[in-house]
Amino acid sequence: MLSRTADHLYWMARYIERAENAARVLDVTYNMSLVPSATGNDADLWQAAVEITSNIEAFERDYGKPNAKNVIQYLTMDSNNPSSIYSALRSARENARAVRVTMTTETWENINALWLEFDQFLRKDLTVEGLSEFCDWVKSRSHLFRGVCFGTMLRDEAFSFVRLGTFIERADNTARLLNIKYDFLMPVQHQMGGTVDYYEWSAVLRSVSAFQAYQKIYSDAIDPVRVSELLVLRHDMPRSLHACYDEIMPIIEQVAANRQSETKRLAGELHAKLHYGKMQDIFQHGLHEFLESFIHSNHVLGEEIQRSFLSATV
């Protein structure tokens, strides 16, 4: 298929996923701000939300010290923030519009309807109290988007690139979320078993819809090592890094079938680490280092996909 078409489809999916992840981070941050804080400082919490999704320097330049109100504004409706939900949804729709004739009618109508509905939220000021409802809406539209792609698209290259966009973006977001939250929560690790600890780690789990999964798998107290295992190595946990690469790997094998390509090697290398990795080893070398390195490699793979399939190959 045309590289340009694949590019639009890939980025459409990435932006939808990005909007969903921003909504998840905001939602969990808001919920954590409602329970007595471990550090006693709300600003840290909101700052972390900015750090996971975008750039803290850019934020401070425009808004100063982070608090609930300005972070919510920045991450939802701020058109100057390229990572805001507004910007992500707008980019998703623009990418879709550019290739609307090559996608199924249902997919296009779904994204167009999403944008029209979003307009309703734009018209009224988003209050702190209205945040949860808004985040739920973003999440459910993202679920719908994936569903309509899955349910209506021909299983051809177009579908492959849509899925690829979703999982490259999701892997990045899960890694960032865990990385920031882990740094943020580690100081209180010693009070293991306390109520605060329970709430904060359960909030992290809830943000990636993994709370119930945790209870079912471990049926035990919430422990940072297990939370990390669930979000990094468990292949059956849909937002874990391993699960994302279980999706990415066969897609890359398929689209790069006839070519020698760096993408295949990079994806294979990352997948092997997650597939054969052990949590003890990762912790021994430092979870933080592991996640930083993962985020970097995932980014390099994204650039390689861009270079090999989606843009100028003169």
Place this chain on the structure above:
Amino acid sequence: MQFAFNLINYRKIKSMSDTVDKFFDEMQAKVGDARAIYKAYQRWLKNVPTHQLAAKRAEAELLFRRVGITFNVYGDADGAERLIPFDVIPRLISSKEWAHLSAGVIQRVRALNMFLHDIYHKQEIIQAGIVPYTILSNPQYRPEMFGVDVPNQIYAHIAGVDLVRTSESQFYVLEDNLRTPSGVSYMLENRKMMMRLFPDLFRQYSVAPVEHYPQVLLNNLRSVAQSGVQDPTVVLLSPGAYNSAYFEHAFLAQQMGIELVEGQDLFVRNNAVYMRTTQGPRRVDVIYRRIDDDFLDPLVFKPDSMLGVPGLLSVYRNGGVTLANAVGTGAADDKATYIYVPQMIKFYLGEEPILQNVPTYELSKEDDLAYVLDHLDELVVKEVQGSGGYGMLVGPAATKQELAEFKLRILSKPSSYIAQPTLALSTCPTLVEQGIAPRHVDLRPFVLSGKTVSVVPGGLCRVALKEGSLVVNSSQGGGTKDTWVLERDDTAAEKPTNTSQAIKKEEVAC
């Protein structure tokens, strides 16, 4: 100069019955008396209440909107995407009329292709003194094409010839569109819609099918690939989603199963054109381009064009790719060249023209200019380079002020204009707000040239929806109708009879 045919003074027309008297109507020879091919249709129409027709039209609009058959209107602030109004009453053309029209447009396009080959090679028609050499100073004449050989010597692979009718037997060619004629998607979609809305009428009439147009087009495009190419790759090059005809581009690409590309998708290397695909560069052999010459290649034409492909013309000139239509066809469809088409037919084919031109005044000639300025309120004045109904004056419909303003424009550059008498365009019954009323129509059949020259039986029928208006262009608020070319002029026995017989048989069987 005096012309033999009917000039109409529109200011005298007061009522609709007047209109019917003054113009040839496709359905009624005289008021109340339907023409033979329309008899069955008129009987059917009498039994259908107007509100039911309106409901059918509403259903059609809903479906068109859902499919996305829309048209972008330039310079329209609010409606970026608009639906071209669709009329549910078809225009009928008898098999005999079509035989005449199709032979006429095919003859014309054959001559025009020979003319194009000639002016880019030996220029015999100029040496013979039939066409003046000034034709070569037309900005649409591309010196870059001189001496370039194109496959099968075909320049205008797709031509849209605009026809109008003024009486039972008189048709005129209004314009030959040889650059990137559009509208064929309406011919196809309108037919699909009519078959869905009125299946019973298709049982009565034997309407010639048009659905194979994309297949014929694709076969033609494949046949004009450079020799030696086994399985040519054909693409459709569009300016992109913001172009007024984008939906047609997407529609045709989809119907032919070829890639819809934009300039940025193509690049030139080693005297060949490639498209960028996820599986690497892929060679392109034939480009059905819906981009004007000026934007094709920024290295040769407009340097700031973002729509084209740098280096494309050089590959084209060297025979590395085929463009359809060829570069430089505009030299043959402009209104100053139009005048000479009947002579071209005689010169190249040794035949008499089957279809006539509208007599035309050239304002570069002093006598013609003087006459036109004196009779501005009777004439239609058009820009030589204009298209889409922009920059034209319909004298009888213009106000005093508009006439005065246009006079100044003509005087500032007379050679940019031609004038024609206001034609008494035929009317066709059309569903409008007040009910069914006659509205002016034209017809654009699409002539396809490859190894052979052919025309699909039908075309884009445009209708001026405003009462008395003669401008049918969609950019000026015109609508479209389905055109039924009949394979047999008689009609099958009507359906009600059939149905009642069928019921009786069943009763017997029970």
